[in-house]
Amino acid sequence: MRKLIFTYLLFQTGICFGQNVKLEISDYHRKIDDKVYATYQLVNASYSYSRATIVFLTNKATLFDLSEKLQNLLRPKQEYTDIWILGIENFDSKNVTETDKKIIDLFLQNIIKYRADNSLPEYTFERLNTDKIFIERSDEVCKYMICKSK
Numbered sequence: 001m002r003k004l005i006f007t008y009l010l011f012q013t014g015i016c017f018g019q020n021v022k023l024e025i026s027d028y029h030r031k032i033d034d035k036v037y038a039t040y041q042l043v044n045a046s047y048s049y050s051r052a053t054i055v056f057l058t059n060k061a062t063l064f065d066l067s068e069k070l071q072n073l074l075r076p077k078q079e080y081t082d083i084w085i086l087g088i089e090n091f092d093s094k095n096v097t098e099t100d101k102k103i104i105d106l107f108l109q110n111i112i113k114y115r116a117d118n119s120l121p122e123y124t125f126e127r128l129n130t131d132k133i134f135i136e137r138s139d140e141v142c143k144y145m146i147c148k149s150k
Contacts, residue, residue, distance in 0.1 A: 021045045021081075026067055032106070035099045036060065036089040039107060040067045041114075044074075045081035051120050053111065054080040054144060055132040057104065063087025065138040073147050080145065084111055093134035108132070 023043040030037050038060050045051050058066075063085050070083065086107045088100055096104075108128045115122060133144055141147070 021051075024071070028064070032103050033099045035097075035103065037103050038063050038087045039110075040070075040085040040087070042070055042083040042085075043081060044071075051082050051115075052080045053082040053084065053115070053123060053128075055108070055111065055128055056083070056085045056135050056141065056144075057091070057093065057132055058085065058087050058135045059091040060087040060089045062135065062138050066141065069138070070141070073141070074145055083145075093136070104129075104132070 021043050022045075023041065025041040026038070027040075028038045030039065040063055043051070056066075064087070066085055084107075086104065088103055091100060105125075108125055111128060112123060112125060114120075135141060
């Protein structure tokens with residue numbers, strides 16, 4: 001009986017103190033130098049300390065489309081638990097302006113700050129800047145994420 005109680009308490013401790021995080025943050029209107037942009041963050045992590053992060057850069061219209069359907073599009077088990085999306089108005093990944101670069105740099109710095117504030121393993125600016133992914137259409141996220149079959 002003691003073994004059974006010990007086993008029960010062990011599993012109960014894991015359940016009570018495990019990290020289950022579900023979060024969705026949208027900020028649809030920000031502005032730098034007369035350039036409008038939006039940000040979106042989706043976190044769905046269960047018992048994961050590292051909380052792997054993926055960063056998408058796109059135009060504002062695609063961000064709106066993604067923010068509406070991303071949760072339903074993804075499978076429950078993902079490699080990436082923290083998904084960050086930056087949508088810049090009239091964004092062209094082949095012709096990134098200085099203002100676009102300023103917005104992207106600020107966005108990446110905010111990700112670094114968020115991770116530090118929440119005691120998550122750090123990502124460097126260089127790593128995030130190198131690993132960011134440019135997408136033009138919302139369905140392109142399925143190239144990088146595990147999506148549900150239609």
